[in-house]
Amino acid sequence: MKKIGILCCCLLSVLLISAIIWGQDVYSLLQGTAAFTDYEPYLKQEESKGKLTHAYIQTDIEMITGSYAQHGAVKENEMQQKTVYYLMPIQNGEYFITVIANGEITASLDQMENAFYNSIGTNDKSYPEKLTVKGGFKLLQEEEKQLALDYFKSYDAKIKTIDDLDQLCSPYAIVIGQINHITTASLWTLLWLWIFVFSILVLTSAVYFSGYLLKTLKSDIQKLSDRCIECLDEDYKQATPIEGLKIGTYCLYKKEPLTMRVYDYDNFIWVYQKETLAKKKGSFQVCAYDLQGTQHILWQGDQQKTAEKITQRIFDRSHNALLGFESFIFEYWKENPGGLYEKLKELSLINEKIARDKKQNEPYQKKYLLLEQKNINKGKHEKERKRKVRKKGR
Numbered sequence: 001m002k003k004i005g006i007l008c009c010c011l012l013s014v015l016l017i018s019a020i021i022w023g024q025d026v027y028s029l030l031q032g033t034a035a036f037t038d039y040e041p042y043l044k045q046e047e048s049k050g051k052l053t054h055a056y057i058q059t060d061i062e063m064i065t066g067s068y069a070q071h072g073a074v075k076e077n078e079m080q081q082k083t084v085y086y087l088m089p090i091q092n093g094e095y096f097i098t099v100i101a102n103g104e105i106t107a108s109l110d111q112m113e114n115a116f117y118n119s120i121g122t123n124d125k126s127y128p129e130k131l132t133v134k135g136g137f138k139l140l141q142e143e144e145k146q147l148a149l150d151y152f153k154s155y156d157a158k159i160k161t162i163d164d165l166d167q168l169c170s171p172y173a174i175v176i177g178q179i180n181h182i183t184t185a186s187l188w189t190l191l192w193l194w195i196f197v198f199s200i201l202v203l204t205s206a207v208y209f210s211g212y213l214l215k216t217l218k219s220d221i222q223k224l225s226d227r228c229i230e231c232l233d234e235d236y237k238q239a240t241p242i243e244g245l246k247i248g249t250y251c252l253y254k255k256e257p258l259t260m261r262v263y264d265y266d267n268f269i270w271v272y273q274k275e276t277l278a279k280k281k282g283s284f285q286v287c288a289y290d291l292q293g294t295q296h297i298l299w300q301g302d303q304q305k306t307a308e309k310i311t312q313r314i315f316d317r318s319h320n321a322l323l324g325f326e327s328f329i330f331e332y333w334k335e336n337p338g339g340l341y342e343k344l345k346e347l348s349l350i351n352e353k354i355a356r357d358k359k360q361n362e363p364y365q366k367k368y369l370l371l372e373q374k375n376i377n378k379g380k381h382e383k384e385r386k387r388k389v390r391k392k393g394r
Contacts, residue, residue, distance in 0.1 A: 007204060008201060008204050008205055008208060011197055011200060011201045011204070012201060014197065015194065015197055015198060015201065018190070018194070019194070022182065022187070022190055024054045025054055025179045025180050025182055025187055026187050026190060026191050026194075027054075028054050028055065028056040028136075028179055029056060029179060029184060029187050029188070029191070030191075031056070032056070033056050033057055033058035033134050034055065034056065034057050034058070035057065035058065035059075036057045036058065036059035036174075038057075039051070039052060039055055039057060039137070040090065040091070043090075043095075043097060043170040043172050044095075044166070044170060044171075046139065046171050049139055052136075052137040052139075052172060053137070053180055054136075054179065054180055055136055055137055055179075056134070056135075056136055056179050057134070057135065057136065057137075057174070058132065058133070058134045059132070059133060059174070060130045060131070060132050060133075061088055061099065061109070061112070061130060061131045061132075061133060062127065062130040062131075063088065063089055063112060063116060063127060064086045064087065064088060064099070064109050064112040064113040064116060065087050065088070065089055065096070065113070065116050066086070066087045066113060066116075066117075066151065067084050067085055067086045067087065067113060068085055068087065068147050068148050068150070068151035069084070069085040069144065069147045069148075070082065070083065070084045070085070071083055072102070082102060082103070082106050083100065083101070083102040083106075084100075084101055084102070084106050084109065084110075085098050085099075085100055085144070085147070085148075085173070086098065086099040086100075086101065086109050086113065087099070087148075087151075087169070088174075095168070095169070095170065096168060096169045096170065097169070097170040097172065097173065097174060098140065098144075098148065098169070098170070098172075098173035098174070099133075099173065099174045099176065100138065100173050100174070100175045100176065101133075101176045102176075103177075105131075105133070105176060108128065108131055109131070111128050112127060112128050112131070115127045115128055133174075133176045133177075134176070134177070134184070135174050135175050135176040135177055135178055135179070135184075136174075136175055136178050136179040136180055137172045137173070137174060137175070138172065138173045138174075138175045138178075138181065139171060139172055140171055140172065140173055144173075145162055145165065145171070146162075148165060148169055149161075149162060149164075149165045152165060152168060152169065216259055216261065217259055217260055217261070217262065220261055220262040220263070221262060223264065223267065224251065224262065224264050225264055225266060227250065228250045228251050228264050231249075231250060232250075232251065232262075235248040235249055235250050235251055236248060236251075236253060239251075239253055240313075242306070242309070242310060242313075243299060243301060243306055243310070244299070245298065245299055245310065247310075247313050247314070247317070249317065250264070250265065250317075251263060251264055251265065252265065252298065252314060252317075254298060254299075263288075263290075263296065263298070265314070265317040265318040265319070265321075266318070266319060266320060267290045267291055268288045268289070268290060268314070268318040268320070268321045269289050269290060269291055269320060269321055269322065270288065270289040270321060270322045270329070270333065271286070271287070271288045271311055271314050271315045271318060271321050271322070271323055272286075272287055272288075272311065272323065272324050272325040273285065273286045273287070273304075273307040273308055273310075273311040274287060274325055275304070283302060284300070284301055284302060284303065284304050284306075284307040285297050285299065285300045285307070286298045286299040286300075286307050286310050286311050286314070288314065288321075289333065293333075298310070298314070311323070
């Protein structure tokens with residue numbers, strides 16, 4: 001149960017932390033896209049970053065007038081490795097904004113760029129069909145601005161500084177397929193992951209608070225004798241831990257994933273350790289049969305000595321149990337498990353009577369031994385006295 005509580009806390013922490021970091025981006029994704037024109041008034045001011053950071057917009061690209069940066073290895077039929085910084089005219093061609101694209105869409109944007117260059121100095125103004133894209137905004141870094149500045153310098157000598165560039169080109173870029181540096185595909189994946197984690201959290205919490213995992217433990221406790229129930233807490237505290245088990249005086253406690261089992265020694269009728277045929281870790285087992293004819297695997301591991309030690313300790317505390325596996329006992333058990341229990345119980349009662357009689361006779365035996373020792377000592381003293389008298393007479 002403690003592990004379930006820890007698991008719930010961990011899941012809740014992961015859910016809350018990720019929601020704080022990416023929650024607003026996921027919310028923008030769920031809201032859907034807004035028109036690019038709604039954000040145009042903020043594109044000239046870097047102070048507008050707070051309004052543009054989590055924006056998710058849609059716009060039509062009708063013309064690309066050039067590109068000033070490209071990175072990523074490009075191989076044949078592997079366009080997804082290519083990232084390009086394009087320039088798109090806005091506000092009737094008086095202002096430009098960078099469009100950052102990668103992957104297959106760069107092929108369409110390259111066609112637009114080539115069509116623009118081919119139309120210069122000709123009457124052919126036919127361009128490819130407009131391209132509708134979705135994405136978010138990014139504030140360009142100094143290095144990226146410098147690349148843009150170098151591009152514009154080559155066309156206009158009057159542009160010399162970043163301030164000059166800002167009058168012509170926005171300090172922001174549209175990043176296709178991203179919101180706040182995160183791809184929309186990743187945000188969808190994150191959303192489904194949240195739903196999955198939340199479902200696990202709800203299910204785990206329901207199992208935890210409903211007490212379902214304690215169902216087996218409660219059932220085990222109900223089967224315990226009155227003697228075991230009365231001293232259960234104290235017995236568990238004083239139990240000796242061995243390899244995932246706790247061997248108490250009256251009960252055996254076995255830790256299992258997310259729960260625990262409790263066994264009354266008096267309910268065991270047959271205890272033995274065996275080696276499984278599979279030669280792998282966990283090839284030794286400690287098994288026990290109970291009065292109901294159910295086999296329990298109490299321990300499993302790869303140490304034979306540990307298996308023998310656990311078996312012996314359980315047997316020492318099981319008053320009505322038989323120790324060791326024999327095939328004829330197994331056959332008899334299958335045919336008449338109740339009969340085997342009665343015989344073992346009868347044998348146990350006989351042993352208890354012998355032990356009780358022996359205990360009752362101990363005071364008389366001690367008294368007899370004391371009298372016998374007293375007589376021996378008296379005889380020794382008498383012989384010593386006579387010896388001294390003879391010496392005195394001489």
